Amino acid sequence: MPELPEAETIARALDAHLQGQRITNTLAAGQRLERVARHGKIVLFEFERDRLQVRLGMTGALLLHDRPDAYVRDELRFESATVRYSDIRRFGRLLWNQPLRVGPDIWTMATEQFASLLATRKRQIKPLLLDQSFVAGLGNIYVDELLYRARVHPLQIASGVEGVALHREAVSLLNEAVAAGGSTISDFRDPWDRSGTFQLHHQAYGKTGQPCRRCGTILVRLLVGQRGTHLCPRCQRLRGAH
DNA sequence: ATCTATTCCTGGCTGC
DNA sequence: TGCAGCCAGGAATAGA
Numbered sequence: 001m002p003e004l005p006e007a008e009t010i011a012r013a014l015d016a017h018l019q020g021q022r023i024t025n026t027l028a029a030g031q032r033l034e035r036v037a038r039h040g041k042i043v044l045f046e047f048e049r050d051r052l053q054v055r056l057g058m059t060g061a062l063l064l065h066d067r068p069d070a071y072v073r074d075e076l077r078f079e080s081a082t083v084r085y086s087d088i089r090r091f092g093r094l095l096w097n098q099p100l101r102v103g104p105d106i107w108t109m110a111t112e113q114f115a116s117l118l119a120t121r122k123r124q125i126k127p128l129l130l131d132q133s134f135v136a137g138l139g140n141i142y143v144d145e146l147l148y149r150a151r152v153h154p155l156q157i158a159s160g161v162e163g164v165a166l167h168r169e170a171v172s173l174l175n176e177a178v179a180a181g182g183s184t185i186s187d188f189r190d191p192w193d194r195s196g197t198f199q200l201h202h203q204a205y206g207k208t209g210q211p212c213r214r215c216g217t218i219l220v221r222l223l224v225g226q227r228g229t230h231l232c233p234r235c236q237r238l239r240g241a242h
Numbered sequence: 243a244t245c246t247a248t249t250c251c252t253g254g255c256t257g258c
Numbered sequence: 259t260g261c262a263g264c265c266a267g268g269a270a271t272a273g274a
Contacts, residue, residue, distance in 0.1 A: 001266085001267070001268080041268085055268080055269085056268090057251095057267090057268060057269080058251085058252095058266080058267055058268065059251090059252085059253090071252095087251095088251080088252060088253070089250085089251045089252055089253085089266095089267090090250075090251055090252085091250070091251070091267080091268060091269075092268090093269090121243095122243080122244075123243085123244065123245090127244095127245090130268085132268080132269080139267085139268070140266095140267070140268090186253090186254090186266090187253090225245085225246080226246085226247080226267085227266095227267075228265095228266075228267085
Protein backbone atom coordinates (compact mmCIF):
# COMPACT_ATOMS: atom_id res chain seq x y z
CA MET A 1 0.00 0.00 0.00
CA PRO A 2 1.81 3.05 -1.23
CA GLU A 3 2.26 5.79 1.35
CA LEU A 4 4.65 8.72 1.20
CA PRO A 5 7.94 6.78 0.97
CA GLU A 6 6.58 4.48 -1.73
CA ALA A 7 5.13 7.42 -3.70
CA GLU A 8 8.50 9.19 -3.42
CA THR A 9 10.31 6.09 -4.66
CA ILE A 10 7.95 5.85 -7.62
CA ALA A 11 8.16 9.56 -8.44
CA ARG A 12 11.97 9.59 -8.38
CA ALA A 13 12.23 6.60 -10.71
CA LEU A 14 9.70 8.05 -13.16
CA ASP A 15 11.26 11.51 -13.07
CA ALA A 16 14.73 10.14 -13.76
CA HIS A 17 13.50 8.15 -16.73
CA LEU A 18 10.89 10.41 -18.30
CA GLN A 19 11.65 14.04 -17.54
CA GLY A 20 11.67 16.15 -20.70
CA GLN A 21 9.91 13.58 -22.88
CA ARG A 22 6.73 14.36 -24.75
CA ILE A 23 3.60 12.37 -23.99
CA THR A 24 1.83 11.04 -27.07
CA ASN A 25 -1.58 10.01 -25.75
CA THR A 26 -4.12 11.31 -23.18
CA LEU A 27 -5.47 14.86 -23.05
CA ALA A 28 -1.92 16.20 -22.61
CA ALA A 29 -0.69 14.71 -25.90
CA GLY A 30 2.21 16.67 -27.37
CA GLN A 31 3.23 18.31 -24.12
CA ARG A 32 6.61 17.90 -22.53
CA LEU A 33 6.83 16.32 -19.10
CA GLU A 34 8.47 18.91 -16.89
CA ARG A 35 8.81 16.64 -13.92
CA VAL A 36 7.29 13.86 -11.87
CA ALA A 37 6.74 15.02 -8.30
CA ARG A 38 4.86 13.91 -5.24
CA HIS A 39 2.64 15.46 -2.57
CA GLY A 40 1.70 13.21 0.32
CA LYS A 41 0.94 9.86 -1.27
CA ILE A 42 -0.06 11.42 -4.61
CA VAL A 43 2.24 11.10 -7.64
CA LEU A 44 2.12 14.16 -9.90
CA PHE A 45 2.95 14.24 -13.61
CA GLU A 46 3.53 17.90 -14.38
CA PHE A 47 3.29 18.72 -18.07
CA GLU A 48 3.69 22.12 -19.68
CA ARG A 49 0.01 22.99 -19.25
CA ASP A 50 -1.72 20.01 -17.68
CA ARG A 51 -1.18 18.07 -14.51
CA LEU A 52 -2.04 14.45 -13.77
CA GLN A 53 -2.59 13.27 -10.20
CA VAL A 54 -2.19 9.57 -9.55
CA ARG A 55 -3.76 8.39 -6.31
CA LEU A 56 -2.50 4.87 -5.95
CA GLY A 57 -5.08 3.65 -3.46
CA MET A 58 -4.27 0.26 -2.02
CA THR A 59 -2.71 -1.58 -4.92
CA GLY A 60 -1.95 1.02 -7.57
CA ALA A 61 1.40 0.76 -9.34
CA LEU A 62 3.14 2.72 -12.11
CA LEU A 63 5.22 0.41 -14.27
CA LEU A 64 8.14 1.14 -16.56
CA HIS A 65 9.10 -2.51 -17.11
CA ASP A 66 7.14 -4.55 -19.61
CA ARG A 67 6.62 -7.80 -17.80
CA PRO A 68 3.08 -9.17 -18.13
CA ASP A 69 0.56 -7.66 -15.71
CA ALA A 70 -3.08 -8.66 -15.69
CA TYR A 71 -4.29 -5.52 -13.92
CA VAL A 72 -3.22 -2.70 -16.22
CA ARG A 73 -6.01 -0.10 -16.25
CA ASP A 74 -4.39 2.78 -18.14
CA GLU A 75 -1.34 3.79 -20.14
CA LEU A 76 0.77 6.90 -20.53
CA ARG A 77 2.80 6.70 -23.72
CA PHE A 78 5.96 8.76 -24.03
CA GLU A 79 8.42 9.08 -26.90
CA SER A 80 10.67 6.27 -25.75
CA ALA A 81 8.79 4.58 -22.91
CA THR A 82 5.31 3.68 -21.74
CA VAL A 83 4.07 3.96 -18.17
CA ARG A 84 1.38 1.45 -17.33
CA TYR A 85 -1.02 2.03 -14.45
CA SER A 86 -1.83 -1.26 -12.76
CA ASP A 87 -4.33 -1.62 -9.92
CA ILE A 88 -5.67 -4.94 -8.66
CA ARG A 89 -8.34 -3.54 -6.36
CA ARG A 90 -9.24 -0.45 -8.40
CA PHE A 91 -9.18 1.90 -5.41
CA GLY A 92 -6.75 4.21 -7.16
CA ARG A 93 -7.66 7.21 -9.34
CA LEU A 94 -6.08 9.19 -12.17
CA LEU A 95 -7.21 12.81 -12.06
CA TRP A 96 -6.42 15.46 -14.68
CA ASN A 97 -6.15 19.10 -13.70
CA GLN A 98 -7.80 18.76 -10.33
CA PRO A 99 -6.75 20.80 -7.31
CA LEU A 100 -4.80 18.97 -4.61
CA ARG A 101 -7.47 18.49 -1.97
CA VAL A 102 -5.04 17.57 0.77
CA GLY A 103 -3.14 19.25 3.56
CA PRO A 104 0.58 20.05 3.68
CA ASP A 105 3.10 17.31 2.96
CA ILE A 106 4.19 15.95 6.32
CA TRP A 107 7.75 15.21 5.18
CA THR A 108 8.57 18.67 3.87
CA MET A 109 6.44 20.96 6.02
CA ALA A 110 7.97 23.01 8.81
CA THR A 111 8.02 21.40 12.23
CA GLU A 112 6.58 24.50 13.86
CA GLN A 113 3.68 24.55 11.42
CA PHE A 114 2.92 20.92 12.17
CA ALA A 115 3.05 21.56 15.90
CA SER A 116 0.73 24.53 15.73
CA LEU A 117 -1.80 22.64 13.59
CA LEU A 118 -1.75 19.74 16.03
CA ALA A 119 -2.20 21.94 19.06
CA THR A 120 -5.70 23.02 18.05
CA ARG A 121 -7.16 19.60 17.29
CA LYS A 122 -9.32 17.59 19.64
CA ARG A 123 -9.42 14.40 17.60
CA GLN A 124 -7.61 11.21 18.44
CA ILE A 125 -4.08 11.34 17.06
CA LYS A 126 -4.16 8.29 14.81
CA PRO A 127 -7.34 9.09 12.85
CA LEU A 128 -6.10 12.68 12.57
CA LEU A 129 -2.74 11.68 11.11
CA LEU A 130 -4.48 9.36 8.65
CA ASP A 131 -6.71 12.22 7.49
CA GLN A 132 -5.04 13.49 4.30
CA SER A 133 -6.82 16.82 4.55
CA PHE A 134 -4.97 17.44 7.81
CA VAL A 135 -1.49 16.41 6.72
CA ALA A 136 -0.69 14.37 3.62
CA GLY A 137 1.48 11.29 3.35
CA LEU A 138 0.86 8.88 6.20
CA GLY A 139 -1.13 5.66 5.91
CA ASN A 140 -1.78 2.89 8.37
CA ILE A 141 1.73 1.42 8.29
CA TYR A 142 3.72 4.60 8.88
CA VAL A 143 1.28 5.98 11.43
CA ASP A 144 1.72 2.89 13.57
CA GLU A 145 5.51 3.01 13.17
CA LEU A 146 5.55 6.71 14.00
CA LEU A 147 3.39 6.48 17.11
CA TYR A 148 5.46 3.54 18.33
CA ARG A 149 8.70 5.44 17.88
CA ALA A 150 7.28 8.56 19.50
CA ARG A 151 5.72 6.51 22.33
CA VAL A 152 2.31 8.04 21.73
CA HIS A 153 -0.92 6.08 22.20
CA PRO A 154 -3.06 6.11 19.01
CA LEU A 155 -6.11 7.31 20.95
CA GLN A 156 -4.30 10.24 22.60
CA ILE A 157 -6.04 13.55 21.92
CA ALA A 158 -3.93 15.43 19.38
CA SER A 159 -3.71 18.72 21.26
CA GLY A 160 -2.09 16.90 24.17
CA VAL A 161 0.69 15.41 22.03
CA GLU A 162 4.09 17.09 21.84
CA GLY A 163 3.98 18.20 18.22
CA VAL A 164 7.61 19.21 17.73
CA ALA A 165 8.92 15.85 18.91
CA LEU A 166 6.30 13.96 16.91
CA HIS A 167 7.18 15.78 13.71
CA ARG A 168 10.91 15.28 14.18
CA GLU A 169 10.26 11.58 14.63
CA ALA A 170 8.09 11.57 11.51
CA VAL A 171 10.80 13.20 9.42
CA SER A 172 13.49 10.76 10.53
CA LEU A 173 11.17 7.78 9.99
CA LEU A 174 10.32 8.99 6.49
CA ASN A 175 13.97 9.76 5.70
CA GLU A 176 14.89 6.17 6.55
CA ALA A 177 11.95 4.71 4.67
CA VAL A 178 12.65 6.71 1.52
CA ALA A 179 16.33 5.75 1.68
CA ALA A 180 15.22 2.09 1.82
CA GLY A 181 12.99 2.46 -1.24
CA GLY A 182 9.81 2.14 0.81
CA SER A 183 8.16 -0.86 2.45
CA THR A 184 7.01 -3.96 0.60
CA ILE A 185 4.51 -5.83 2.78
CA SER A 186 2.70 -7.75 0.11
CA ASP A 187 2.68 -6.03 -3.23
CA PHE A 188 4.50 -2.71 -3.46
CA ARG A 189 6.96 -2.62 -6.36
CA ASP A 190 8.69 0.39 -7.85
CA PRO A 191 8.42 1.15 -11.60
CA TRP A 192 11.27 -1.31 -12.30
CA ASP A 193 9.58 -4.06 -10.25
CA ARG A 194 11.95 -3.75 -7.33
CA SER A 195 10.77 -4.25 -3.75
CA GLY A 196 11.48 -1.82 -0.95
CA THR A 197 13.37 -2.98 2.13
CA PHE A 198 12.03 -0.78 4.91
CA GLN A 199 9.63 -3.51 6.07
CA LEU A 200 12.74 -5.15 7.55
CA HIS A 201 12.96 -2.22 9.94
CA HIS A 202 9.33 -2.10 11.04
CA GLN A 203 8.98 -2.34 14.78
CA ALA A 204 5.20 -2.15 15.30
CA TYR A 205 3.12 -2.67 12.17
CA GLY A 206 2.24 -6.35 11.83
CA LYS A 207 4.27 -7.27 14.93
CA THR A 208 1.34 -8.31 17.15
CA GLY A 209 2.38 -10.95 19.67
CA GLN A 210 6.08 -10.15 19.37
CA PRO A 211 8.07 -8.51 22.18
CA CYS A 212 8.60 -4.76 22.10
CA ARG A 213 12.20 -4.02 21.14
CA ARG A 214 12.45 -1.41 23.85
CA CYS A 215 10.82 -3.07 26.84
CA GLY A 216 9.96 -6.66 25.94
CA THR A 217 6.20 -6.24 26.49
CA ILE A 218 4.12 -8.18 23.99
CA LEU A 219 2.78 -5.91 21.26
CA VAL A 220 -0.98 -5.83 20.86
CA ARG A 221 -3.45 -5.09 18.09
CA LEU A 222 -6.62 -3.10 18.48
CA LEU A 223 -9.09 -1.36 16.22
CA VAL A 224 -9.00 2.42 15.92
CA GLY A 225 -11.66 3.74 13.58
CA GLN A 226 -11.94 0.35 11.86
CA ARG A 227 -8.19 0.25 11.23
CA GLY A 228 -5.89 -2.43 12.51
CA THR A 229 -3.57 -0.71 14.99
CA HIS A 230 -0.36 -2.11 16.44
CA LEU A 231 1.28 -0.81 19.58
CA CYS A 232 3.24 -1.48 22.73
CA PRO A 233 0.80 -1.13 25.65
CA ARG A 234 3.63 -0.21 27.99
CA CYS A 235 5.61 2.30 25.91
CA GLN A 236 2.48 3.90 24.48
CA ARG A 237 0.40 4.76 27.51
CA LEU A 238 -2.78 6.76 27.20
CA ARG A 239 -2.21 9.88 29.27
CA GLY A 240 -4.56 12.40 30.81
CA ALA A 241 -8.35 12.42 30.82
CA HIS A 242 -10.10 9.99 28.54
C1' DA B 243 -16.16 19.83 14.45
C1' DT B 244 -15.94 15.14 15.05
C1' DC B 245 -17.61 10.60 15.04
C1' DT B 246 -19.31 6.10 13.05
C1' DA B 247 -20.77 3.13 9.49
C1' DT B 248 -20.85 1.98 4.67
C1' DT B 249 -19.18 1.38 0.00
C1' DC B 250 -15.84 0.28 -3.42
C1' DC B 251 -12.61 -4.23 -4.97
C1' DT B 252 -10.18 -8.65 -5.22
C1' DG B 253 -6.24 -11.72 -3.85
C1' DG B 254 -5.00 -14.48 -0.23
C1' DC B 255 -5.79 -16.91 3.70
C1' DT B 256 -8.41 -20.08 6.99
C1' DG B 257 -11.19 -23.85 7.93
C1' DC B 258 -14.25 -27.45 6.78
C1' DT C 259 -9.16 -30.30 -4.18
C1' DG C 260 -12.77 -27.10 -3.70
C1' DC C 261 -15.20 -23.59 -1.82
C1' DA C 262 -17.43 -20.35 1.45
C1' DG C 263 -16.33 -16.74 4.37
C1' DC C 264 -13.54 -13.31 5.96
C1' DC C 265 -9.75 -9.90 5.99
C1' DA C 266 -6.78 -6.00 4.38
C1' DG C 267 -7.58 -0.78 3.72
C1' DG C 268 -7.55 4.88 1.18
C1' DA C 269 -10.96 7.78 0.43
C1' DA C 270 -15.53 9.33 -0.37
C1' DT C 271 -20.00 9.66 1.47
C1' DA C 272 -24.03 9.83 4.50
C1' DG C 273 -25.97 10.55 8.77
C1' DA C 274 -25.77 11.48 13.78
